[in-house]
Amino acid sequence: MTSIVTVNGNYNGEMLKRPRRKRRTQQIRDLVAETNLGLNDLIFPLFLRDGKRLKEEIKSMPGIYRYTPDYLVREVEQCLNLGIKAFALFPSIEDALKDDRATEGLNPDGMYLKAISSIKAKFPEALLLTDVAMDPYSSAGHDGLVVDGEILNDPTLEILAQMALVQAQAGSDIIGPSDMMDGRVKAIREMLDQHGFQNVSIMSYTAKYASVFYGPFRDALDSAPKHGDKKTYQMDPRNSREAILESKLDIEEGADFLMVKPALAYLDVICRLSSAFEEIPITAYNVSGEYAMIKAAHQNGWLDGTQAMVESLTAIKRAGASAILSYFAKEYAEITRG
Numbered sequence: 001m002t003s004i005v006t007v008n009g010n011y012n013g014e015m016l017k018r019p020r021r022k023r024r025t026q027q028i029r030d031l032v033a034e035t036n037l038g039l040n041d042l043i044f045p046l047f048l049r050d051g052k053r054l055k056e057e058i059k060s061m062p063g064i065y066r067y068t069p070d071y072l073v074r075e076v077e078q079c080l081n082l083g084i085k086a087f088a089l090f091p092s093i094e095d096a097l098k099d100d101r102a103t104e105g106l107n108p109d110g111m112y113l114k115a116i117s118s119i120k121a122k123f124p125e126a127l128l129l130t131d132v133a134m135d136p137y138s139s140a141g142h143d144g145l146v147v148d149g150e151i152l153n154d155p156t157l158e159i160l161a162q163m164a165l166v167q168a169q170a171g172s173d174i175i176g177p178s179d180m181m182d183g184r185v186k187a188i189r190e191m192l193d194q195h196g197f198q199n200v201s202i203m204s205y206t207a208k209y210a211s212v213f214y215g216p217f218r219d220a221l222d223s224a225p226k227h228g229d230k231k232t233y234q235m236d237p238r239n240s241r242e243a244i245l246e247s248k249l250d251i252e253e254g255a256d257f258l259m260v261k262p263a264l265a266y267l268d269v270i271c272r273l274s275s276a277f278e279e280i281p282i283t284a285y286n287v288s289g290e291y292a293m294i295k296a297a298h299q300n301g302w303l304d305g306t307q308a309m310v311e312s313l314t315a316i317k318r319a320g321a322s323a324i325l326s327y328f329a330k331e332y333a334e335i336t337r338g
């Protein structure tokens with residue numbers, strides 16, 4: 001019987017195509033890489049709390065902090081110096097200021113709006129994505145108005161549109177409605193346009209799923225729902241065709257960007273939306289639980305957290321995301337800077 005390998009170790013038959021040739025060295029792998037993740041693709045979420053000279057680590061998110069406004073400005077400066085250009089800001093509001101109508105979200109002297117304006121005044125080049133939803137300010141911990149245990153859609157729209165307006169007035173570049181109420185993109189677009197904010201964009205949380213992976217974020221903001229869950233407004237993880245409908249509506253209503261959230265368990269949705277809607281950027285939110293899982297495994301010595309970060313972010317981009325919100329943004333900037 002003749003061996004399939006020759007005496008000098010080559011295959012005896014014919015093999016003209018060898019994909020391994022393009023994986024032979026780092027240089028050739030870099031040359032043929034289809035996905036290149038850079039700092040232009042990342043948006044860094046930052047948590048904000050009231051007070052002075054404080055930076056509190058979030059237990060379930062090692063390396064991520066709640067900053068008081070003075071320290072937040074320093075953090076933004078540091079990140080800008082590392083090459084991060086875009087930030088998503090989320091307020092952690094004390095319980096005493098929460099009510100059923102999320103009134104604090106509209107307070108022009110409130111910490112959140114003041115922080116937006118002071119960052120913009122100091123760093124006009126920092127791209128700011130601000131959050132529109134009732135939950136950080138709501139005593140019920142829901143994204144919409146709760147009446148008799150029901151999350152009401154239409155009465156919430158006016159509150160969301162007002163919130164978007166005050167954020168635009170404070171200097172927001174991009175409004176990020178994260179609430180999943182029907183019709184909110186249109187309500188916000190109209191409100192912004194009526195007040196001369198035609199240049200403020202909307203990044204809609206279009207396919208936001210009712211996910212357990214938001215747990216650490218709710219710790220960070222102390223914003224977990226007091227009763228029930230968010231399944232009557234956030235999407236069911238079993239669905240992806242429904243994300244097409246959500247996307248069509250958001251595009252018709254004037255969204256500039258669509259977002260899929262979470263990212264890693266929903267790469268198919270990112271992929272599906274980015275091929276179905278070539279006319280609009282699809283972004284993804286690599287959420288708190290996805291960050292926490294990698295950090296926890298790293299801390300236990302179960303995997304290399306840095307490599308897991310790079311692989312995950314790259315996978316999200318490969319799936320079709322043109323920008324990624326990620327708590328890893330600063331760490332990624334640090335490692336790419338060397």
Ligand code: PBG
Nearest residue numbers: 133135178213214217287288289
């Ligand atoms: C709520 C909001 C959530 C996140 C962003 N905005 C959580 C939720 O819907 O309960 C989650 C982000 C993350 O987990 O990193 N408006």
